Amino acid sequence: MKLSHPIRVLLLGAPGSGKGTQTSRLLKDFPINSLSSGDILRSQIKERTPVGITAQEYITNGSLVPDKVMIDLITGHLKTHNWLNSSTNWLLDGFPRTKPQAIELNKVLGSRSCPLNLVVELDVPQSLILQRIEARWVHLNSGRVYNLDYNPPKVPYKDDITGEPLTKRDDDTAAVFQKRLDGYNEEIKGLRQVYEEEGVLFKISGETSDIIYPQLKQLVLDKFS
Numbered sequence: 685m686k687l688s689h690p691i692r693v694l695l696l697g698a699p700g701s702g703k704g705t706q707t708s709r710l711l712k713d714f715p716i717n718s719l720s721s722g723d724i725l726r727s728q729i730k731e732r733t734p735v736g737i738t739a740q741e742y743i744t745n746g747s748l749v750p751d752k753v754m755i756d757l758i759t760g761h762l763k764t765h766n767w768l769n770s771s772t773n774w775l776l777d778g779f780p781r782t783k784p785q786a787i788e789l790n791k792v793l794g795s796r797s798c799p800l801n802l803v804v805e806l807d808v809p810q811s812l813i814l815q816r817i818e819a820r821w822v823h824l825n826s827g828r829v830y831n832l833d834y835n836p837p838k839v840p841y842k843d844d845i846t847g848e849p850l851t852k853r854d855d856d857t858a859a860v861f862q863k864r865l866d867g868y869n870e871e872i873k874g875l876r877q878v879y880e881e882e883g884v885l886f887k888i889s890g891e892t893s894d895i896i897y898p899q900l901k902q903l904v905l906d907k908f909s
């Protein structure tokens with residue numbers, strides 16, 4: 685696929701709104717690199733790095749990891765992977781999550797002349813999300829997400845690509861999940877402010893990933909092809 689200009693996109697959406705699923709689908713249709721803050725944190729926890737050790741407590745009780753830790757982690761990744769230039773296509777899922785994170789990211793991108801050019805907010809009814817989360821299983825190493833009802837693995841409880849076992853995230857319990865949702869509803873206001881002002885924010889609404897994806901794909905095609 686030939687793009688008219690590079691894609692630098694952010695996916696916003698409540699926990700469980702399907703950011704990971706939409707990312708996987710975009711990767712099949714467009715030549716982009718993706719980075720999920722949650723996946724990166726989970727792999728740091730698994731490897732017991734200093735960032736992982738700091739992050740673990742916050743994550744298991746459903747709070748946000750401190751801004752400074754997240755900003756250093758994600759902008760560090762952007763730099764070491766050489767994404768801060770005018771030609772690399774990339775997508776971020778889960779970062780920024782707070783207004784200070786958004787402002788810092790804008791500074792870094794602005795200084796390298798590669799600003800965000802699309803921010804998409806996935807809007808899924810939160811009553812559905814809570815039901816759905818019980819059926820969510822993940823492949824930890826890749827970040828691939830399955831839903832036993834909507835998007836089941838080919839072999840029950842096994843990852844489609846590697847055949848490795850799927851697991852439940854330990855922050856996907858009802859109580860912790862509600863706390864994450866509440867936190868999201870608070871933080872999203874500041875993020876919307878930043879991105880509405882820049883004129884890059886689009887909202888896509890739907891009850892399932894199958895309803896959302898065609899709209900997302902069309903939006904990306906309209907803007908970048």
Ligand code: ATP
Pocket residue numbers: 698699700701702703704721722723725742743746747748749750751754777778779780781782785855864
């Ligand atoms: P989902 O993966 O279902 O979309 P989510 O967005 O809540 O849900 P992740 O993005 O996987 O989940 O993040 C898991 C946890 O990692 C968060 O609850 C939070 O503790 C921490 N985290 C991830 N990204 C950030 C961030 N940008 N700032 C602060 N904490 C973060």
Ligand code: MG
Pocket residue numbers: 703704720722777778
């Ligand atoms: Mg996710």
